[in-house]
Amino acid sequence: MAPWTPFPHAGDYRFDAASVRQQWSRLHAGDAEPCPQDAAVLQAWALFHNGEFEQATAAGLSAGGPGITVANKATAIYANYLEPREKTRxxxxxxxxxxxxxxxxxEPGNASAWYWHAYGLGRYSQGISVAKALAQGLSSKVRNALEKAVDLSPRHADARIALGTFHAEVIDKVGALIGGMTYGVKKEKGLQLFREALRIHPGSAIGLIEYANALVMLEGDPKMQEATQLYEKAAAIEPLDARERLDVEMARIELQED
Structure with missing residues (x-):
């Protein structure tokens, strides 16, 4: 496989294992990931937070155990934001x-394992089209894994965001009636999940962005102004690490295009 596209702001973030440990609760307010004791895993996280996603993936896989979570997050964030080739993504x-x-x-009790399984399948589904994913039965796997993550980790804001997005996208593709009858999705449940996530992690740029997108999908033009305000709030966040920088820049680009 070709080398990964570098994070465009290399050097802006300079975490090491000690500073990652010190700022752990803030860095992981979205995923509620327990702080690892293994020095090699902490170093892999430092690479991730610095935007060295390929190196973080390699280091996480090499460390094994909880390092797999680092590898999965680094791979997923890289693929979502920086990989230009669709097949590779x-x-x-x-x-x-x-x-x-x-x-x-x-590790059936590992909420992050369920979350990243759902995230990988969910983004893959978006890539092949939500309609095709529904036809292939991927939707139930995504939903079940996200619900498992939420049950295992009540403060996993990112899992709530992803589950809210799932409800919104299915309704957007097949409608509220079929979505509710066939896939068990509901508009109010989806919106509630976003509100819960933002109560847990109010500074989540990706939470604000996905909530804005869901409002437009579920409510249409009447919610455009509120959606824009959510994007503006996301764009105004001061990012702490490379992943947050990518989220905030996405919000800023969206506002410029509007």
């Missing part, structure tokens, strides 16, 4: 889904 998302599924099988 989809391959990377499927790698995450497969690794996380194996991790969840070994």
């Amino acid at each position: 989809l391959d990377l998302f499927m790698q995450v889904a497969v690794r996380a599924e194996a991790q969840a099988a070994q």
